[in-house]
Amino acid sequence: MSDANRATLEAVNAVIESARKDASPQQILDFIPYSSFIGAQAKMDGDQVLYWLEKRASNIGNPSLPAIHGGVIGGFLELSAAIEILYTLDVGTVPKVVDFSLDYLRPGRYKTIYASCTVLRQGKKLVNVTASAWQDSPDKLIATARCHFLVS
């Protein structure tokens, strides 16, 4: 393990420990500059983590509808999947994204987007996570994503 990786791991572990102690996954998001760039937030909802992205002008992709940029939805889901691993699993390393596959089901309207993640399989090397995003109700998904993370 390189020095940079070790330093990252130490810093991340401290954040994760504090986040779990306070049951506040938001603390991990606050550690990552990209999450404040798009405005991603997270909280505990029962025993699941709920992620959300409030509407903001800098996330618009199509000004005439207006609709949220598809890339923002993708970035948000990838971020959520990574936070899900950090917060709920004990992997002992910073997960590295290997691939990411996104299906768009409905346009993302200019309002809050919610997301939840499920870890489908945790192996020694790989973790498979799915993430779904919705706006009005959880049975009307706007996008689903599936990603692999390397955790060894």
Add this chain to the structure above:
Amino acid sequence: MAYDLKLALFKPLIKLAMERSGHGAALGFDLRVVERGEVSMTFPYNEAVIGNPVTGVVHGGVIVSLLDTCCGCAAITSMLRPTVTPTMDLRLDYMHPAEPGQPIYLSAKVYRNTSNVIFCRGSAWQDDKENPIAHCVATFMKIDSEGFSFANIVRRRFKRLISGAKAQESDQ
């Protein structure tokens, strides 16, 4: 090759729409090449989109946004008329992490354009195009409807405004 007037007319519109509005403006990239079904762009290093604060590596989500934009632009340029081309799906493979502090180059190309679907592939690299950070395939729907022309959107908005005002009047 004959001078492509249509492309020359569309180019500034596409550049304006992509670079100056919404998320494109927030990211801050530069569309370098806009050809029919082929787009290249440069993304300068931006500290606001770091994913790993210790190493300074940009977040994978940024690569998703950039490649989605790049492929989307390529899809639009393969049409060059008032259409919407929503993304159906996007698949990304990450080869290695981006080097912090260096610009990211991206290019996308439409490799098949059918009556309903546009197939596109794209890649992102830094030093060596043959050794990409990520590559992706994306498919786009083709909604070639008059309903999405600028004039019709303005007309619809206006109608909604008038019917809203009428409804308010009848309430009083």
